[in-house]
Amino acid sequence: MKHYYKLFAFTIIFTIILSGCRKDDIILPPEEEQLPPQEEVLPPQEEEEVPEEEEEEEEEENLPPQTVTSIVGFYLLNEGNMAMNKASLDYYDYETSVYKTNVYGQANPESTLGLGDVGNDIGIYGSKLYTVINASNKLEIMDVATTKRLEVIEIKNCRYITFAEGKAYVSAYDGVIGLGQNTPNGLVAEIDTATLAITRRVEVGRQPEELAVVDGKLYVANSGGYNPSKYERTVSVIDLNSFAVVSEIDVAPNLHRLRATESGDLYVSSRGNYFEIPSQLFVVDTKEQKVKSTFDIPTSNLTIVGDTAYIVGSAFSYETFDWEIGYRMIDIKNEKLLEDSFLPKSVSDEIEMPYGVAVDPFSKNIYITDARDYVSPGTLYCIDKNKTVKFKVKTGDIPAHFAFVYKTITINK
Amino acid sequence: MYSSERGLPGAIVANRYSHNQRQWDRNLFVHASLENSFFKNHDLLANIKFSRDYNRYVDPEYISLDGQLDNRYYQSEWYASLVNKYSIANWWEVSLATDFAKNTLSANLYRFPYPTRYSYFAALSTQMQWERLHIQASMLGAYVDEQVKQYYKGDNQKVFNPVISVSVQPFETSDFRIRAFYKESFRMPTFNDLYYTFVGNSSLRPEFTKQYDIGATWIHNNNSGLLRTASVQADVYYNRVTDKIVAMPSSNLFRWTMMNLGEVEIKGLEINTDTKFDLPRDFKLNLGLSYTYQKAIDITPKGSTYGDQIPYTPNHSGTVTSFLGRREWDLHYSFIYTGERYSQKANIPVNYVQPWYTHDLAVGWNGKLLKTNVRLSAEVNNLFNQYYDVILNFPMPGRNVRFNLSITI
Numbered sequence: 001m002k003h004y005y006k007l008f009a010f011t012i013i014f015t016i017i018l019s020g021c022r023k024d025d026i027i028l029p030p031e032e033e034q035l036p037p038q039e040e041v042l043p044p045q046e047e048e049e050v051p052e053e054e055e056e057e058e059e060e061e062n063l064p065p066q067t068v069t070s071i072v073g074f075y076l077l078n079e080g081n082m083a084m085n086k087a088s089l090d091y092y093d094y095e096t097s098v099y100k101t102n103v104y105g106q107a108n109p110e111s112t113l114g115l116g117d118v119g120n121d122i123g124i125y126g127s128k129l130y131t132v133i134n135a136s137n138k139l140e141i142m143d144v145a146t147t148k149r150l151e152v153i154e155i156k157n158c159r160y161i162t163f164a165e166g167k168a169y170v171s172a173y174d175g176v177i178g179l180g181q182n183t184p185n186g187l188v189a190e191i192d193t194a195t196l197a198i199t200r201r202v203e204v205g206r207q208p209e210e211l212a213v214v215d216g217k218l219y220v221a222n223s224g225g226y227n228p229s230k231y232e233r234t235v236s237v238i239d240l241n242s243f244a245v246v247s248e249i250d251v252a253p254n255l256h257r258l259r260a261t262e263s264g265d266l267y268v269s270s271r272g273n274y275f276e277i278p279s280q281l282f283v284v285d286t287k288e289q290k291v292k293s294t295f296d297i298p299t300s301n302l303t304i305v306g307d308t309a310y311i312v313g314s315a316f317s318y319e320t321f322d323w324e325i326g327y328r329m330i331d332i333k334n335e336k337l338l339e340d341s342f343l344p345k346s347v348s349d350e351i352e353m354p355y356g357v358a359v360d361p362f363s364k365n366i367y368i369t370d371a372r373d374y375v376s377p378g379t380l381y382c383i384d385k386n387k388t389v390k391f392k393v394k395t396g397d398i399p400a401h402f403a404f405v406y407k408t409i410t411i412n413k
Numbered sequence: 414m415y416s417s418e419r420g421l422p423g424a425i426v427a428n429r430y431s432h433n434q435r436q437w438d439r440n441l442f443v444h445a446s447l448e449n450s451f452f453k454n455h456d457l458l459a460n461i462k463f464s465r466d467y468n469r470y471v472d473p474e475y476i477s478l479d480g481q482l483d484n485r486y487y488q489s490e491w492y493a494s495l496v497n498k499y500s501i502a503n504w505w506e507v508s509l510a511t512d513f514a515k516n517t518l519s520a521n522l523y524r525f526p527y528p529t530r531y532s533y534f535a536a537l538s539t540q541m542q543w544e545r546l547h548i549q550a551s552m553l554g555a556y557v558d559e560q561v562k563q564y565y566k567g568d569n570q571k572v573f574n575p576v577i578s579v580s581v582q583p584f585e586t587s588d589f590r591i592r593a594f595y596k597e598s599f600r601m602p603t604f605n606d607l608y609y610t611f612v613g614n615s616s617l618r619p620e621f622t623k624q625y626d627i628g629a630t631w632i633h634n635n636n637s638g639l640l641r642t643a644s645v646q647a648d649v650y651y652n653r654v655t656d657k658i659v660a661m662p663s664s665n666l667f668r669w670t671m672m673n674l675g676e677v678e679i680k681g682l683e684i685n686t687d688t689k690f691d692l693p694r695d696f697k698l699n700l701g702l703s704y705t706y707q708k709a710i711d712i713t714p715k716g717s718t719y720g721d722q723i724p725y726t727p728n729h730s731g732t733v734t735s736f737l738g739r740r741e742w743d744l745h746y747s748f749i750y751t752g753e754r755y756s757q758k759a760n761i762p763v764n765y766v767q768p769w770y771t772h773d774l775a776v777g778w779n780g781k782l783l784k785t786n787v788r789l790s791a792e793v794n795n796l797f798n799q800y801y802d803v804i805l806n807f808p809m810p811g812r813n814v815r816f817n818l819s820i821t822i
Contacts, residue, residue: 085426088763102763133428135429183476184477206478228523375758
């Protein structure tokens with residue numbers, strides 16, 4: 001009998017000891033990495049309109065002050081794999097050359113479960129930073145300077161964001177409330193960037209993706225991705241005054257990317273159907289409302305800076321069961337595909353799965369990310385315009401979307 | 414025959430705390446076997462089995478032109494095996510086993526490949542048994558032929574897997590034995606792994622494992638006294654897994670959900686003890702302890718996570734189970750401990766998952782009510798109401814209580 005009490009006491013003590021070894025949950029501290037300094041790049045000065053006769057005069061005259069715009073850094077949104085709740089924000093500060101991961105968690109320790117699940121898009125408008133968190137069904141809006149949460153806007157299955165005239169426009173797979181739960185069509189929501197409230201909604205095609213504003217009209221690429229037997233082929237055109245779809249432009253099946261150029265063209269990518277129709281890139285003339293050029297290159301991501309479109313192609317085909325990967329450039333003035341790759345071979349050989357791309361409009365430094373196997377921390381590469389690698393740095397999981405932080409100062413006041 | 418319908422748990426992530434996806438399953442199987450002997454020292458065993466599984470998944474938040482997502486999968490299997498056993502001597506036995514299986518899968522998906530898999534296995538094995546030495550050796554040859562009606566298919570596979578195991582009794586007493594084995598095995602990606610995605614499969618390679626194990630067992634039985642049985646088993650092992658198949662949630666319907674993890678090396682130690690006591694006044698007590706130490710690291714050459722512990726594999730885990738019984742009453746207590754883990758390949762703070770441990774308590778009564786055998790029991794699981802995740806973002810139940818009444822007619 002005595003023996004038995006001893007054993008029981010032992011068991012209890014043993015379990016109490018085991019119960020003690022659990023750490024407290026902690027807010028993850030951001031990890032910092034010091035990178036080489038950015039070269040000073042003089043941004044192009046905004047041209048002042050000066051009447052001609054004044055210039056010919058030889059005497060001194062005081063002209064209005066100059067404003068100088070420069071880039072001070074960028075935010076990088078890491079998607080994080082679905083169901084992992086691992087969307088995260090990194091910040092790269094040009095001035096200190098410090099690369100910081102997990103800046104959201106540090107700035108917002110009180111937010112329940114953090115930034116959320118699958119960070120799908122990012123944008124900066126004014127002093128606010130907008131992130132579209134797809135599987136968390138929300139828009140998370142922060143202060144650009146502090147990364148502190150300002151507002152959370154609920155939008156189910158939200159995808160991409162763009163801005164114009166004080167408004168933000170967000171595409172979402174989920175149907176418009178009021179049309180009934182069973183509509184397969186998606187929507188675009190309009191948000192006032194001052195009050196951060198949804199002002200209007202419009203129904204578009206099925207599973208809408210990227211969107212852009214040109215001349216008072218909003219263009220949305222529809223994918224129809226939920227119906228592989230019947231993909232959507234159109235870009236919906238929305239008049240921003242009436243906030244109604246006024247027309248549709250037929251492009252190709254399963255559209256995804258949509259970027260506007262300064263001259264008012266749209267670069268629209270099609271994912272194809274992963275079988276006999278390959279991924280392609282199209283140029284849409286917004287005045288004629290039709291496709292004016294086609295590039296037979298797989299396009300998974302692109303960015304347009306100056307006269308160049310930088311195109312990352314990683315297209316998958318179920319017919320060959322392989323990925324086709326390329327890093328191409330298009331001269332958008334002449335709509336001509338350039339022969340060069342925009343990456344040095346050392347980098348393209350190293351990248352497992354190219355994902356995000358951005359180009360600093362002033363220095364023309366190229367930033368490209370490698371999502372690797374989608375479940376490990378990714379890598380960010382910086383390549384200067386002479387194709388030398390400036391640095392590479394570890395990011396969060398699936399580094400994907402960039403937002404440059406601009407600073408405008410007025411000198412000679 | 415088995416049928417079920419249930420709500421599926423979804424990841425609990427920021428701003429999303431409930432899910433409404435549902436799943437239905439229905440399984441049916443028939444099975445027949447035959448045993449015969451054609452000549453002296455010969456044994457024949459034949460088995461045949463047919464099974465059909467139906468599986469349906471509904472996601473009301475995924476609305477396409479056809480309404481909410483409603484995927485249905487039908488899987489069927491024909492399986493036949495034939496085992497011939499022949500005893501050469503009373504200590505030596507050889508056997509030849511041949512197996513054949515045909516699996517098919519169909520689904521209501523667009524461009525579904527409709528795969529059929531023919532698997533052929535043949536295993537030649539021998540067993541030698543002396544009083545203090547047992548030896549078993551076998552060689553398995555497998556050929557897997559994968560066919561699809563359209564599009565992509567998994568590769569055909571040809572494999573040979575040897576197995577050898579030895580058990581020795583080094584001393585006079587039969588309580589103590591030493592055992593060791595070497596085993597090669599492989600695991601084909603299942604139809605679920607390959608074709609249960611929305612569009613397409615995941616071109617997985619089969620997983621290969623080599624296992625080395627050495628261990629000792631000590632089992633002692635007493636016919637009288639307080640301590641009736643005591644046993645200790647301890648093993649150390651070294652495993653090498655190539656192309657380990659792991660499931661990873663995926664962020665995009667067009668992307669992989671399953672992946673091969675390259676090369677994994679596992680070094681482990683496992684200890685199990687079990688004791689049974691006969692206490693005075695008809696009390697019986699069982700006490701079992703088990704502990705596992707496992708170092709399972711990714712050693713994929715040039716991988717970014719070289720040297721890291723693989724996901725969801727704790728270094729330390731263990732259980733304590735105990736049972737106290739007296740006549741028709743019994744009391745169970747168990748404790749499960751799973752040490753700290755990482756949710757993904759990289760062993761970095763963001764992927765850290767807390768250890769978890771639960772205390773479960775149950776009390777039961779067996780007896781007769783109205784001449785039928787009745788068992789009544791009450792359980793309290795997760796007694797101290799600890800919050801824990803077995804898989805990150807899928808929280809497990811807190812303290813819960815369960816009552817059972819079972820009647821044997």
